[in-house]
Amino acid sequence: MDTRQDELRRDLDATLQARKELGKEYESELVDSFLKRLESRLDARAEDRAAERQDDWHPAYRHRPRRPGLPGRPGSRLAVISLALGIPLTAIASSPESGGLVGLFACWAGIVGVNFAAALSDRRDRADRRPRGDWD
Structure with a gap:
């Protein structure tokens, strides 16, 4: 987890340094590119967590949600x-x-x-x- 935070911190530092060098004219483009990279990392983490949770389920029940019903028999x-x-x-x-x-x-x-x-x-x-x- 620390390596991901370190990478994110380095990306943010690089974006801030680029803003200092390029000026305020490119600020919105730099922020957009940083947010796209952040969003792609968040999407990858969410997909990893979803895959982990899906692997915990029994394969026969994976595609079919449990039907609500009374506590006894389903019918x-x-x-x-x-x-x-x-x-x-x-x-x-x-x-x-x-x-x-x-x-x-x-x-x-x-x-x-x-x-x-x-x-x-x-x-x-x-x-x-x-x-x-x-x-x-």
Whole structure:
């Protein structure tokens, strides 16, 4: 870290010496060039730190951010919402105007179908995230 600070200090001293020699006419160009060099160093440091952090992650999880959800299973949010909505939907679907018992079965078949599809999708996502061995 001291070598980087020493290099930066030398660059700043050289820029100040050049300003003394060239005069105030070139001050903005000298400052711009110094700031460009400083910015490129900062960018390089940021890229190095990002690469270090990325190397710490497991390769299978690197490209995919963690989905927010309830603390238990990832699909538990959908299950809770579908059960909460299932109560009023049951009342509406089972009324005689909406079809009675057939409407009730259609309503719950839709709820079960949505939860089943979400569970299969989540299972497929977990299988994709699992690291592959030599035998796969």
